[in-house]
Amino acid sequence: MTCICIGPVCIPIYSVLPFLAMFFMKIWAWISGKPADDKKTDGASSGQASTAVSENLRKRKGGPANVITMESTAQWKEHLALSSDAKPLIVDFTATWCGPCKRIAPLFAELSGKFPDAMFVKVDVDELDDVMGACGVRAMPTFQVYKNEKKVDEVVGADSSKLEAMVARHAL
Structure with missing residues (x-):
């Protein structure tokens, strides 16, 4: 050879x-x-096609498109400002290297489909460490609920029953 x-x-x-x-x-x-x-091309640009696909994914119940990944501190502040008693902000502080975070992520996405009145967001602590520090996150995964820009509840760790109970308590 x-x-x-x-x-x-x-x-x-x-x-x-x-x-x-x-x-x-x-x-x-x-x-x-x-x-x-x-x-x-068939007349549609790739940007239009990807927008249509993402809109279809957002409509699908329980899909991961219901969870918004925070890209910047400004985006985080915008979503935090939108939180209210009627529309709580439920946050998953996660990391790409975190095994328990990866295991519980499908449940978080599923809950986002079950409770459409709440905003579900994901914050990568390696990318937005300033948000992590401001929110007092010390371990991953940490799930927090915000209403009217104030933290009202928190679950630390990948305990699925505690996460489901917290989301049900605040998202209904």
């Missing part, structure tokens, strides 16, 4: 050929002045 060896790593020549073919196709397209991606 013919191989290309670079140091201690040997790669079969047959796995390099598809890469080279794709590379030369892009170069040929660039030399000939044609765009490399001549994709035919």
Whole structure:
């Protein structure tokens, strides 16, 4: 078998050929002045299509699209300001490396479908550590409920029965 060896790593020549073919196709397209991606569209832009898909996901009960992931501190403050007695803000403080967070995430998404009158948001503590500090989060996962911009309840840990009871208590 013919191989290309670079140091201690040997790669079969047959796995390099598809890469080279794709590379030369892009170069040929660039030399000939044609765009490399001549994709035919059906009139809808990809942005419109993705918006339609996300709207359909939001309508689906129990889907993960009912949980909004906080991207910035400003977004967090906007959602916190929207919290009220009638529309509580239920927050999942989580981390990508946290095993218990991953295990309880499907339940949190399911609860967001069962209680549509509440806002369910997810805060990644590694990305928004200032929000984590302001909310007094010391362990993951931590679930908090806010009404009128004030914390009214909290569950620390991946205890599904406590989480369900807290959400039922405040989201009805």
